[in-house]
Amino acid sequence: MKPMLIAPLCLTALLGACTEMGTNVDPILDGAPNAQFQSDLSACRSLARSQKQLDQETMAAAAIGAGIGGILGEVDDEGDALGGAVVGALAGAAAGASEASDTRETIVLNCLRGRGHTVVN
Structure with a gap:
């Protein structure tokens, strides 16, 4: 398989594997969770998932x-520009x-804080 075909396939596989990264954070609370916590956690995770992985950065x-x-x-004497690229x-x-x-994880934690939960991390 040519390197020009391998790069997009590897990039797609890499980003596909990262789909849930950052959204499945298990926050540490200062105190017991209230009755609304699980619902808020689910909503905050959904909000974080809306943050694109394949963004401009x-x-x-x-x-x-x-x-x-x-x-x-x-x-490099033994390397080639395409392979390096x-x-x-x-x-x-x-x-x-x-x-x-990391941004997604921060979104989840800040969202929970904004909904009144005392999140330590």
């Missing part, structure tokens, strides 16, 4: 990774997806 990270990887692949794009996309996951 993730795409920018993938593009920067591809550029750096391509340059390093060209400079593919690896760099995947690494950049993974970093961007990780950042989006």
Whole structure:
């Protein structure tokens, strides 16, 4: 399979695996949860899922990774620019997806706080 076909497939698989990342956080409460907690947690998780994984920041990270990887692949005696670009794009996309996951987790926790739950983490 050619590297040009492998990169989009790997990127799609990577982002597909990250679909729920950040939304399944189990918050630590200061005190016992009230009767409304599970409903609020579900609503906050849904809100966090609406945050796209493949956003502009993730795409920018993938593009920067591809550029750096391509340059390093060209400079390396045994490497090639295309292979380096593919690896760099995947690494950049993974970093961007990780950042989006952190954002989603923050959304869940802040949403619960906003609904009156005392969330420690």
